Amino acid sequence: MDFLKIAEKYRVVFFDAYGVLKSSSGILAGLQATLDGLQERGIEFYILSNDASRSPQEMAAAYSLHGIEQLGEERNISSGIMARDFLQAKVKQGKVAYLGKPNSAYYIESAGLEAVPISEIDIHQADGIKALVFLDDDGFDWYQDLNKALNLLLRKNMPAIVANSDHSYPASLDESAIAIGSLAEMVEKIVGKNFIFFGKPDSQIFSYGFELAKQNLKDLQKQDILMVGDTLTTDIIGGNKFGIDTMLVLSGNTLPQKARLQIKTTGIIPTHICTSIVS
Amino acid sequence: MDFLKIAEKYRVVFFDAYGVLKSSSGILAGLQATLDGLQERGIEFYILSNDASRSPQEMAAAYSLHGIEQLGEERNISSGIMARDFLQAKVKQGKVAYLGKPNSAYYIESAGLEAVPISEIDIHQADGIKALVFLDDDGFDWYQDLNKALNLLLRKNMPAIVANSDHSYPASLDESAIAIGSLAEMVEKIVGKNFIFFGKPDSQIFSYGFELAKQNLKDLQKQDILMVGDTLTTDIIGGNKFGIDTMLVLSGNTLPQKARLQIKTTGIIPTHICTSIVS
């Protein structure tokens, strides 16, 4: 069924990014037309993504590069933002060690904290380190730095924050990659302490999106919102639990020929199913 | 340190109920004075509890019975309310099977749905059943009804909702009891489908409390709120993750002589520690 036909029953659409708006080969052809269609119908839209690899500005710039100007930084709500808000509220000041690319350090620095790559930390002199953040799977030496993270947490009691709880992601059309959420869970199990994970299916990012949308639409209700995602275990169960309608698209993680079986075996039931948001 | 001395730095206090306001022997002596102290200082308070065993009215009545009138139903926010809102938004109409006491069916009925005890369900004629809710550990035959719940979920794809994710609770001064969250997790593992769990540490109940408090205090910020609880793995990590300050009290699950060790081994660090909310 046509995406816009379904979407026009709602006032706000939340999109997952990867597998919905873009793929390993880039922005979906036809995305511009779909966004125009939403705007013509007066429907607001936001991106809710599990991602802390780069800043909202950089996320927006990647769309802008392809001529799409409607997905500005204020619409790019990521699990990284949830982590940043946590750091701001709970850590307040000092040095924060991180695993990830230099770009991903944005989520520490924009909280007013000093971001230090774990590689530059001396675990024997870690008194000034206030927290450790798992941001992205890229940008560090897994062997050296995961072992260093383990020993830092074994020595000093500090919050360990995971800014993207995803276990894997599609690295190309036919390859998967281990995501930072998996690496963090592995270290958590060895350390034996409770890490703090951010990202769908947890409801916090949905609350954030809801609050943001309400700033423009004062009387917005949950039933006015549609979450569109390609992954049952994050987008769909998260949206369901938050109490909003959900649409599974078959342009990403969930292959068309497997959708029915996966819905049955997981028990996660989307409100709608649609091939893609583009026609 | 004195509870009120710490509390007066905040505008709103969220209390866990069991282990904080009451114990197996009843309401804490001195609770009235503490609530009066908060009101004198203009501090609002709400209860955030993992509980779907009875309605907010009944929860309020239990305090009222002891002369405490400031904890009315509108202040009793429970995981049951989260489940009710989910049912209302996502199931909408029809029959909903449940495990729990007749009293706990409130959370289905107040969503405008028909609550049917699992014992009355014929799993061979389950077409009309729209969802299954795990409400409370009491009020049903564990052997008969847990097996029936298992077979209902194996036969028909429907949402399984857990209205209280707690694993155990104190049944008396020196005895624990298996809570509905444990029973639900056991069935979930056998069925192999994803159940939807409500309750602390999940952030949804904190969001709900925050929104409610903002209705009276428009400019309320997260830093204005203190979560007071006796359990590190629900109250404290949940409050921390939501971005509010937390206080561990030693009047319930966390024994005074074990608090420091448990903070160290779990890595869950409360903002404050206080013997009790009464002096």
Added chain:
Amino acid sequence: MDFLKIAEKYRVVFFDAYGVLKSSSGILAGLQATLDGLQERGIEFYILSNDASRSPQEMAAAYSLHGIEQLGEERNISSGIMARDFLQAKVKQGKVAYLGKPNSAYYIESAGLEAVPISEIDIHQADGIKALVFLDDDGFDWYQDLNKALNLLLRKNMPAIVANSDHSYPASLDESAIAIGSLAEMVEKIVGKNFIFFGKPDSQIFSYGFELAKQNLKDLQKQDILMVGDTLTTDIIGGNKFGIDTMLVLSGNTLPQKARLQIKTTGIIPTHICTSIVS
């Protein structure tokens, strides 16, 4: 392919019981002919089952009742026997509390210990209790006795033994039942201590069968043995890991139309697949 055609390449066959030799409607028609066929070919056979609900004598009697005399008690190797050997070696003397039918107490009593149903235990006077054994899902009040087991283990440090690690079992042609392994895991998680689980896929029962078979066939090698089972996650992965050949039969837990998919999704690859051991 014909079972005996495959079996004749081996010197010893290990059978799972339920789903292989019998079903909820009783002994498989044709079982006698298959066992005769094995004996004509000089092939030894044993039963390796996850079961502690009754003694080997009673297991043998159930076959004898249907005229099958070749499955005597000495051929009925069960997870209960593993638990009995543990109790004999490690507990040695005293009282042992249990959850299960009176019949299942055989595995405690034959270890020279005194079996006491958990319902008869006073947890306030539990000094004489040396261990707790989870034997069978039947024969006790789940609500009363699981809570009592929980509190016994919280009060006194003692070994907790699970004599059958299965999570569920087929209760009839179209119904499943929660098995004692699931109940034990639930209590283990709340108590936070390490229980000792017996049963396939753990290699201990395979070692036991191998040693027993070697008593008659001194030069027996692992490659001479075929494990026949209906469950990938117990019979087949257990046999594979122990280093013997495995045959998946489609007469029980693994339905014919789902076998290929389940092999692919679990990654558990049997050496052979056969519709049934009877033709």
Added chain:
Amino acid sequence: MDFLKIAEKYRVVFFDAYGVLKSSSGILAGLQATLDGLQERGIEFYILSNDASRSPQEMAAAYSLHGIEQLGEERNISSGIMARDFLQAKVKQGKVAYLGKPNSAYYIESAGLEAVPISEIDIHQADGIKALVFLDDDGFDWYQDLNKALNLLLRKNMPAIVANSDHSYPASLDESAIAIGSLAEMVEKIVGKNFIFFGKPDSQIFSYGFELAKQNLKDLQKQDILMVGDTLTTDIIGGNKFGIDTMLVLSGNTLPQKARLQIKTTGIIPTHICTSIVS
């Protein structure tokens, strides 16, 4: 209490290696005297270790280098040997991909198979690859090669074997390191298939040691054997479950000041506790 005083009640001693016979600073001073003491008393001994980083010959050579000749290769029973026997029995021929040091490939090659480092595998042409083995945390590029292992297993159904199930190990006096068992579990969770894990606490390595010891002592019983280890969750629970007596030594993973608490919190109860095997 003196180790030899306890040991002389047994006919065979199984030693864990790391934390018992050696530490990060090398062989324990006094080990020679202890082994001499055992031999004077006619007590046999074997090493049962979770290790697939190098061959039994190399393990023996490391003791020999320090003048200890009684710990020859035939006494070095490792989880690697269990994996080798599995490969020999179940894979039989062809190429086997591995993660680990070149030295650890011994456990593939001595099974008569061709060992290929995962880095040399082209996952697009993986038809000839019969299995994947996780041998050791060292000797490969974690980022490149763990992602490659993930994609190999997602593309082709093959057994995934973990030759050492340990989660972490002491890298130096005050540092821990992530072990191959943790890395394998992380990949297993993403792939969603069942890997085959070898090593204590699983009983297979104890069975192997028992069989080996019986070759010299025909009438050896389980009660004649003492397992000596420094880790409750591998050495002690494994030995307990196998039905032999166990001794916890405080020279490794379990610190003297924490032993009692850890026994209580884990519920894993050693038969004996001893500071060290040397006096």
